[in-house]
Amino acid sequence: MNQTVFAPWDDPKEKPLIRFKGVTKRFGDFTAIDDLTLDIYEREFFALLGPSGCGKTTMMRMLAGFENPTEGVIELSGQNIVPVPPNKRAVNMMFQSYALFPHLTVYDNIAFGLRRGDMPKHDIADRVDEMLKLTRLEKFAARKPHQISGGQRQRVALARSLAKAPKLLLLDEPLGALDAKLRQATQFELVDIQEKTGTTFVIVTHDQEEAMTVASRVAVMDEGRIMQVATPEKIYEAPNSSYVADFIGDVNILTGTVKPAGEGLYQVHWSEGREPNIAASDKNFSEGQTCHLAVRPEKIAISADRPADADNALQGKVLDIAYLGNLSTYHVELQSGKVIKAQTANTRRVSRRSFTWEDPVWVSWTATAGVLLDR
Numbered sequence: 001m002n003q004t005v006f007a008p009w010d011d012p013k014e015k016p017l018i019r020f021k022g023v024t025k026r027f028g029d030f031t032a033i034d035d036l037t038l039d040i041y042e043r044e045f046f047a048l049l050g051p052s053g054c055g056k057t058t059m060m061r062m063l064a065g066f067e068n069p070t071e072g073v074i075e076l077s078g079q080n081i082v083p084v085p086p087n088k089r090a091v092n093m094m095f096q097s098y099a100l101f102p103h104l105t106v107y108d109n110i111a112f113g114l115r116r117g118d119m120p121k122h123d124i125a126d127r128v129d130e131m132l133k134l135t136r137l138e139k140f141a142a143r144k145p146h147q148i149s150g151g152q153r154q155r156v157a158l159a160r161s162l163a164k165a166p167k168l169l170l171l172d173e174p175l176g177a178l179d180a181k182l183r184q185a186t187q188f189e190l191v192d193i194q195e196k197t198g199t200t201f202v203i204v205t206h207d208q209e210e211a212m213t214v215a216s217r218v219a220v221m222d223e224g225r226i227m228q229v230a231t232p233e234k235i236y237e238a239p240n241s242s243y244v245a246d247f248i249g250d251v252n253i254l255t256g257t258v259k260p261a262g263e264g265l266y267q268v269h270w271s272e273g274r275e276p277n278i279a280a281s282d283k284n285f286s287e288g289q290t291c292h293l294a295v296r297p298e299k300i301a302i303s304a305d306r307p308a309d310a311d312n313a314l315q316g317k318v319l320d321i322a323y324l325g326n327l328s329t330y331h332v333e334l335q336s337g338k339v340i341k342a343q344t345a346n347t348r349r350v351s352r353r354s355f356t357w358e359d360p361v362w363v364s365w366t367a368t369a370g371v372l373l374d375r
Contacts, residue, residue, distance in 0.1 A: 293371070312367070
């Protein structure tokens with residue numbers, strides 16, 4: 001079955017649902033958002049990812065109407081929503097604390113927002129039933145929030161947020177209060193619910209794994225600016241800067257200078273007196289330009305002898321081993337003093353591990369394993 005790939009951002013005819021146009025937000029002397037331009041499309045699950053204080057929550061609060069931009073325009077379906085008060089926007093926000101009413105049942109919590117509108121009673125009942133079914137809470141409709149688990153409370157908050165069928169749902173660190181296993185299960189639930197309702201979701205998170213699991217696209221932010229917007233695969237495999245490479249997942253970054261070495265190939269001179277690394281790149285670099293070679297640990301092999309056909313091979317000794325159950329990460333100290341991380345799958349029991357601390361080893365990778373970056 002040939003499923004069409006969902007990628008409205010690649011279609012010039014598609015109109016975005018949300019547009020940030022030259023948006024700046026200052027709090028006194030502090031610039032939280034710096035001249036931001038961004039498009040988000042209908043039915044996207046869009047993640048804003050970045051460290052604390054990077055501006056992602058400010059962006060979300062501006063979409064909700066709790067903050068106004070100092071400069072610039074925010075459009076929803078082609079309309080400037082900056083002057084529109086929060087309760088008149090087709091936008092709903094689900095808070096990290098869930099903010100459920102403790103004295104109301106699950107059913108009444110979900111119905112609360114609908115009852116404040118002018119929806120007929122029987123329509124409210126139908127809509128609440130639909131939301132209970134969507135979030136698999138039918139059995140818990142008569143319970144109060146303290147009588148259900150954290151994961152179920154999270155689903156009640158989601159059902160309540162979706163009950164009024166907003167065009168846009170904002171989720172602020174929605175899974176922050178859940179334990180690791182439940183978070184994982186809930187991430188897939190969120191994706192499932194988002195696909196079923198077709199609502200556009202914008203999630204704020206500092207958890208890169210969460211962003212990579214749920215999002216159709218991720219915006220990596222730093223100090224009020226967007227560093228890169230792309231699908232999770234592109235962010236991971238083709239980061240546009242060493243900041244993005246370093247922020248998403250584990251990475252080795254070798255900094256050096258570049259020398260062209262034939263069609264799409266470059267030598268990276270990174271340590272005095274050591275042989276250069278070879279890296280492939282579609283980007284053009286000029287001779288002597290500073291560059292950063294980013295190589296993921298899972299793309300680096302570790303062996304006792306120098307591999308005969310490796311594009312890049314460096315000698316070192318095992319400094320540390322992080323055992324992660326299914327994987328082991330070897331920290332290998334090179335002769336230059338730099339530490340490189342190499343990752344291997346644990347297909348055999350730990351007692352049969354090939355290398356241990358202080359062992360001399362070779363780390364190697366292909367010319368295409370790394371990404372050559374200019375910043």
